Amino acid sequence: MNHFIPNKRKIINDPLYGFITIPDELMFDIIEHPYFQRLRRIKQLGLTAMVYPGALHTRFHHALGAMHLMKQAVETLRIKGVKISDDEATGALLAILLHDVGHGPFSHALENCLVYEMSHEAISLLFLQRLNKEFGGKLSLAIDIFSGNYPVKFLHQLVSGQLDVDRLDYLMRDSFFTGVSEGVISTDRIIKMLNVLDLELAVEEKGIYSIEKFIVARRLMYWQVYFHKTVLAAEYTLINVLRRAKLLSENGAKLFASPALEFFLSRHITATDFRTDVQVLELFSKLDDFDIFSAIKVWTDHPDRVLSELSKALVYRTLPKVVLQSEPFPDEYVEEMKQQLKQQMNLSYSELEYFVFTGSIANDAYIPFRDKINIVDKYGKINDITVASDQLNIAVLSKTVTKYFICYPKLPGNRDHQPE
Numbered sequence: 001m002n003h004f005i006p007n008k009r010k011i012i013n014d015p016l017y018g019f020i021t022i023p024d025e026l027m028f029d030i031i032e033h034p035y036f037q038r039l040r041r042i043k044q045l046g047l048t049a050m051v052y053p054g055a056l057h058t059r060f061h062h063a064l065g066a067m068h069l070m071k072q073a074v075e076t077l078r079i080k081g082v083k084i085s086d087d088e089a090t091g092a093l094l095a096i097l098l099h100d101v102g103h104g105p106f107s108h109a110l111e112n113c114l115v116y117e118m119s120h121e122a123i124s125l126l127f128l129q130r131l132n133k134e135f136g137g138k139l140s141l142a143i144d145i146f147s148g149n150y151p152v153k154f155l156h157q158l159v160s161g162q163l164d165v166d167r168l169d170y171l172m173r174d175s176f177f178t179g180v181s182e183g184v185i186s187t188d189r190i191i192k193m194l195n196v197l198d199l200e201l202a203v204e205e206k207g208i209y210s211i212e213k214f215i216v217a218r219r220l221m222y223w224q225v226y227f228h229k230t231v232l233a234a235e236y237t238l239i240n241v242l243r244r245a246k247l248l249s250e251n252g253a254k255l256f257a258s259p260a261l262e263f264f265l266s267r268h269i270t271a272t273d274f275r276t277d278v279q280v281l282e283l284f285s286k287l288d289d290f291d292i293f294s295a296i297k298v299w300t301d302h303p304d305r306v307l308s309e310l311s312k313a314l315v316y317r318t319l320p321k322v323v324l325q326s327e328p329f330p331d332e333y334v335e336e337m338k339q340q341l342k343q344q345m346n347l348s349y350s351e352l353e354y355f356v357f358t359g360s361i362a363n364d365a366y367i368p369f370r371d372k373i374n375i376v377d378k379y380g381k382i383n384d385i386t387v388a389s390d391q392l393n394i395a396v397l398s399k400t401v402t403k404y405f406i407c408y409p410k411l412p413g414n415r416d417h418q419p420e
Helices: 025-032 034-041 059-079 086-097 120-134 140-147 153-159 165-178 187-192 205-226 229-250 259-265 271-276 278-284 289-299 305-315 331-345
Strands: 011-014 018-021 194-197 200-204 321-325 357-363 374-376 382-384 401-408
Touching: 011 059, 018 059, 025 034, 025 086, 034 059, 034 120, 059 086, 059 153, 059 165, 059 187, 059 194, 086 140, 086 153, 120 140, 120 271, 120 278, 140 153, 153 165, 153 200, 165 187, 165 205, 187 194, 187 205, 194 374, 200 205, 205 357, 205 374, 229 259, 229 289, 229 305, 229 321, 229 357, 229 401, 259 278, 259 289, 271 278, 289 305, 331 401
Parallel strands: 200 374
Antiparallel strands: 011 018, 194 200, 321 401, 357 401, 374 382
16 A cells, blocks of 8 residues: 655745745754744734834744855855754754744744743744754754854854844845845855864955855845834834833723733743743743734734834824934934923823834944954965955944934924924
8 A cells, every 4th residue: 555755845936036945854843843933923024014014024034044045155165165964054054044033923022021021042942942842852952052052153153243134134125125226235145155174164366256245235224224224213113012001901991912922021031031931931832923913913902002003103094204314313302302392292201202212223234343244365374254254344344333312293383393
């Protein structure tokens, strides 16, 4: 009797790279797992679609794309004589495939809002450890590579570094789906120019212009997409919606929410809770964008005015105004904005904090002291990209640029200009 054996070496059609092949059965089983499938329900760019309507791609798209680029990088290095065992290759592929599995709903916007003292990287590691138990220890090497504990340093650099395949994919993918051409980079050429020297990742000298373009593209994408004023307005409104809902819930108010969302709203969840209570990670794995926005739609009619007004701003896209400048906003200016709003909306002073607030954003496209991008010349000499570059002043681009913002509702009579 013939037994049908399902084919797990599937091919996925990706809008950026064409056909992506799932390398082996373990990778297929990981992709099919509910922890990973959840990434289909988490948008890569949060609320950015409120500005760029095409930005509806998900963390699922990105993780598969990053896995594809890692496969290309491993093949390129092997061709150049770099020794990478089959186990190391599998470990690197699993590490990049699961690098974002710990992201919460709407990606970065809700870190330290629903969960405290816990980054998405730390939650991803917990998911990796949980999956490792479920798959009989087959992810142990992937965990070491992901955590940076594996002695072959360049494998971790490909997963998390200044020139990792994560960044290569998200720049191209975010550029494609937003339509912002400034983010387009030559991933093929960058990967073909990769090499390894003393177990560290390096780029051959003839690939330097592609690296310069990568750094410039990263800088421009931050200003044009990730830090776009309206994107900031939407993300901070979302954060304040959850802050208000959490305050009300912790004080005993009954809010519409899925069981998973209700759990995180009604409790102060910290890193300790994740590590000591298995239920916490399991409930987090059931939380996605749909839980959040379904609740927000219902909260537009909530009797708490702050929660309902903020929720309406997101559902109906009546977002607040954001003003950016290079210096912090004077306290007097912020106070004046609050007084105007207090009179117009009849809010208490504590409620004003949800509608008028300040903050800052920092654009650091390249940080040389963290993990350098090494350029190796034909004689084997290594220089940091800021030294090796001769076309652009990358040293200038490597400096962090900080901008300050104030956010306030668009109401009649509001002052609509920057402070003197």
